[in-house]
Each structure stands twice: as structure tokens, then as C-alpha cells.
Amino acid sequence: MTNAPQSSPASARLPAFLLALMLLANSAASQERATSIQAGPFQRSPSGVQLGSILAGAPVVVDSTAGNWRRIVLEGWIFTASTRTDRREGFDLSVRAAPTENLRIEPNGTIIARLAEGALLHRVRTRGGWTLVRREGWVPSRTLPQDRTIPVAAITDYVPDTSRVEVSAPTTLMQQPEGNVVGTLAEGATAQVLARSGEWTRIRVEGWVHRDSLRPVAGGALVGVTAAEVRANPERYLGRDVDWKLQFVAIQTADELRPEIPIGHRYLLTRGPAPEAGFVYVVIDQAELRRFRSLQPLQDLMMRVRILASRTKYLPNPVVQLLAILETEP
Numbered sequence: 001m002t003n004a005p006q007s008s009p010a011s012a013r014l015p016a017f018l019l020a021l022m023l024l025a026n027s028a029a030s031q032e033r034a035t036s037i038q039a040g041p042f043q044r045s046p047s048g049v050q051l052g053s054i055l056a057g058a059p060v061v062v063d064s065t066a067g068n069w070r071r072i073v074l075e076g077w078i079f080t081a082s083t084r085t086d087r088r089e090g091f092d093l094s095v096r097a098a099p100t101e102n103l104r105i106e107p108n109g110t111i112i113a114r115l116a117e118g119a120l121l122h123r124v125r126t127r128g129g130w131t132l133v134r135r136e137g138w139v140p141s142r143t144l145p146q147d148r149t150i151p152v153a154a155i156t157d158y159v160p161d162t163s164r165v166e167v168s169a170p171t172t173l174m175q176q177p178e179g180n181v182v183g184t185l186a187e188g189a190t191a192q193v194l195a196r197s198g199e200w201t202r203i204r205v206e207g208w209v210h211r212d213s214l215r216p217v218a219g220g221a222l223v224g225v226t227a228a229e230v231r232a233n234p235e236r237y238l239g240r241d242v243d244w245k246l247q248f249v250a251i252q253t254a255d256e257l258r259p260e261i262p263i264g265h266r267y268l269l270t271r272g273p274a275p276e277a278g279f280v281y282v283v284i285d286q287a288e289l290r291r292f293r294s295l296q297p298l299q300d301l302m303m304r305v306r307i308l309a310s311r312t313k314y315l316p317n318p319v320v321q322l323l324a325i326l327e328t329e330p
Contacts, residue, residue, distance in 0.1 A: 040143035051119040058112035059297040075134045076103040091120035175224040234310035244273035260309040302327035
């Protein structure tokens with residue numbers, strides 16, 4: 001892989017792009033989430049020029065809504081010879097092929113969109129005869145699935161608590177929000193509150209069980225830990241192993257925006273951990289690439305990972321190292 005020099009000086013271009021990312025991450029109105037899309041037009045603005053068309057199943061990131069339109073971020077690989085340097089409106093490239101050129105999930109991979117001649121693009125990096133590009137644009141809301149994700153703000157609002165509470169009615173005890181049931185609590189049982197996050201409360205319950213009912217924990221990984229807790233207590237979780245349910249989005253290559261990962265190293269862009277709607281960067285070994293290239297976007301995976309960083313320098317996304325895949329869900 002080769003990293004081509006940027007078409008504009010890095011000192012001038014990078015800060016502006018990082019500022020845009022930080023504003024996006026901190027905007028309460030921006031509920032960033034990964035999803036797949038139905039086939040439809042891809043436009044510069046809700047009533048603007050059509051930049052191309054997106055094919056069904058393409059992975060995109062949704063960051064805002066305006067009426068019946070959604071603003072998305074589309075990223076993929078384009079044949080370098082089909083582009084030309086075009087430094088307008090903060091972009092680096094434009095499509096030179098007529099009438100359209102294919103955008104792919106990876107070099108010579110599945111086609112996810114067709115971009116019109118003249119469409120302006122951000123250049124991320126190059127690999128051989130291919131260039132990874134990014135473009136923000138608008139699509140009709142009908143092309144996206146109904147949003148059933150938990151808003152980022154609802155789950156990342158981690159509030160430590162040390163109060164004691166009483167169970168008001170018989171209830172189930174889960175490993176994590178909407179996760180596996182590990183037991184039941186009777187009405188009147190008391191517990192210590194460890195944290196509150198949205199509609200969920202993490203508690204500690206003490207009691208006694210017969211010793212014959214116990215066995216050593218296999219693996220020693222933590223279960224039920226949220227990304228919000230990791231960000232709130234990095235010194236507690238760095239280097240620890242956790243079991244997280246993550247949704248595979250795409251294979252990416254590390255760049256200067258993620259200094260916690262060596263530049264050029266491959267990682268997985270994933271969404272989660274469920275039910276959180278944020279993102280997690282999963283560092284993988286080169287030998288594992290073939291396995292993940294066969295996965296379809298938005299497939300759920302139960303992973304055992306090691307916490308490398310509670311967040312990146314610019315975004316609140318944890319960085320983890322893949323240890324094992326415990327379960328694959330269709």
C-alpha cells in the first residue's frame with residue numbers, strides 16, 4: 001500500500017476536516033449511526049445537483065435529517081485513472097469518467113454506488129491504482145430503514161451513582177441492556193447502584209449460593225461493560241478484556257485521524273457495543289483479513305476484545321484488539 005501526498009497541504013486541510021468531525025461528534029442534533037441503504041439518488045443537497053446513485057445494501061453513515069431527506073457520509077474506492085485533481089469547495093478530486101464511475105467497498109470489490117462525471121470528492125488515501133474517497137450528500141429518507149437505534153446521547157450519558165435501591169416488582173437481571181438474562185430479582189431485593197445510562201441502571205446485588213453451584217470463570221473477560229463506562233473510567237478498563245456485541249460495517253485502513261492505530265494497519269469499523277449506537281474500531285491481524293472480507297455489512301458479531309484506548313484523539317470511539325469471535329449472528 002502507498003500513501004499518496006494530499007493534493008492540498010496537510011497543514012491547511014487536516015485541521016479543517018478535523019474541526020468538521022469534532023463539530024459532528026458534539027452536535028446534539030447529529031445522531032450518527034451506520035446502516036445499509038436502498039437504491040436511490042445521491043444529491044449535493046435536498047434540492048440540488050445529483051452526485052450519482054447509491055446501490056441497495058451500500059453501508060453509509062447517517063448524521064442528520066432535514067424533512068424527508070437524510071444527510072449521509074459515503075466512503076469507497078474508485079479507479080484513480082477515473083479521477084482528476086479538482087481543488088474546489090474544499091475538495092481534492094472530481095470524477096472524470098463519463099457518464100458515471102463505479103464506487104466500490106474495496107479495490108476491485110463490490111460496487112456500492114455510481115458517481116456522476118464532475119462529482120467532487122475528498123481523497124483519503126491511495127492503494128495501487130485505486131483511491132479511497134469520501135463524500136457527504138443527501139438521500140431520500142425512504143431509502144433508509146426506520147431508525148430503531150438508541151440515540152448516542154441516551155447511552156453515553158454515563159452517570160456514576162452509589163445509592164441503594166429496592167426492587168419494586170419481580171424483574172430479570174441482564175448482563176447488559178437488552179442482553180442475556182442471568183437471573184431474577186424478587187420484589188423487595190436491595191441493590192447498590194453503580195451507574196445510570198438512559199433508561200438502564202447498572203446494579204450490584206450481594207447474596208449467598210451453595211458452593212457446589214459455582215465454577216471458575218473461563219477466560220476472565222468482563223461482560224456488560226458499556227463503551228460509555230470505558231470512556232468514563234479509562235484507567236480501570238485499559239488492557240482489560242470485554243465481550244461486546246458489535247455490528248460489522250467495513251474494513252478500513254488507519255490514517256492520521258486515528259493516531260491510536262498504526263498508519264496503514266487494517267481495522268474493522270463496527271457499530272456498538274449493542275445497544276449503544278456509537279462506533280468501535282477493532283484492530284485485526286493481517287491473517288484475519290480474508291475472513292472478514294467474506295462478511296456482509298451490518299452482520300452482528302459477539303467479540304472478545306482487549307481495550308487499547310478508551311477513545312481516539314478526535315472522536316469518542318474506543319479502539320480495541322480482536323481476541324476471538326464468540327458468536328456470529330445472521
